[in-house]
Amino acid sequence: MHSSPFCYLIIVSMEKIAIEELTRIVLNCRKCPLGESRLHPVLGKGSLQAKIMIVGEGPGATEDQTGVAFTGPAGKLLDKILASVNISKDDLYFTNIVKCFPPENRTPRLSEQEACLDYLRMQFLLIHPKMMILLGSVAAKKIIDPKFSVMSDHGKIFEKKGVIMIPTFHPAALLRDETKKPAAWEDWKIIRKTIDEKKIL
Ligand code: SF4
Numbered sequence: 001m002h003s004s005p006f007c008y009l010i011i012v013s014m015e016k017i018a019i020e021e022l023t024r025i026v027l028n029c030r031k032c033p034l035g036e037s038r039l040h041p042v043l044g045k046g047s048l049q050a051k052i053m054i055v056g057e058g059p060g061a062t063e064d065q066t067g068v069a070f071t072g073p074a075g076k077l078l079d080k081i082l083a084s085v086n087i088s089k090d091d092l093y094f095t096n097i098v099k100c101f102p103p104e105n106r107t108p109r110l111s112e113q114e115a116c117l118d119y120l121r122m123q124f125l126l127i128h129p130k131m132m133i134l135l136g137s138v139a140a141k142k143i144i145d146p147k148f149s150v151m152s153d154h155g156k157i158f159e160k161k162g163v164i165m166i167p168t169f170h171p172a173a174l175l176r177d178e179t180k181k182p183a184a185w186e187d188w189k190i191i192r193k194t195i196d197e198k199k200i201l
Pocket of ligand 1 (some may be wrong): 026032033
């Protein structure tokens, strides 16, 4: 996509500046009530040249403390899953539908998701991934279809505007209910196969 090493460097620098600016904006954001109760907003983490974007629901209590995405128990399980299907974190960008921790880990309200969605749109435009892995029903409903059901639609391959999207269980759901792990493992095998077949990486 980038025509010369010089252009590539300019684009990478611009992406970095844009993400830094977005981080600053989110730091001061009070567009929804979550901005009043959070400790630290969590924009995202990972490579700005990533071909794959992983989108979860929202920061957990650990992420609220650290300000870094996917550092809590669910993030640690996700690390193990990624390693088991041989996906390097260097090829990924991680973020969530909402950037601030919902108190008591509740599901973010639709109004909060809507308020935060522009930040995800901006991240999408900056990273321009070829594939999105959607963790849990909140992300899949918001990005694929409001009628999405994680129980019946996990592991299916969707495509929107040239971007491949595969929803699966959120690792936090796997920690709450281990019986979902075999189905999640099948999803991750589909994800790996799709990456290879479509030459995503
Ligand atoms: S959740 Fe999103 S919209 Fe709400 S305050 Fe945080 S950054 Fe702003």
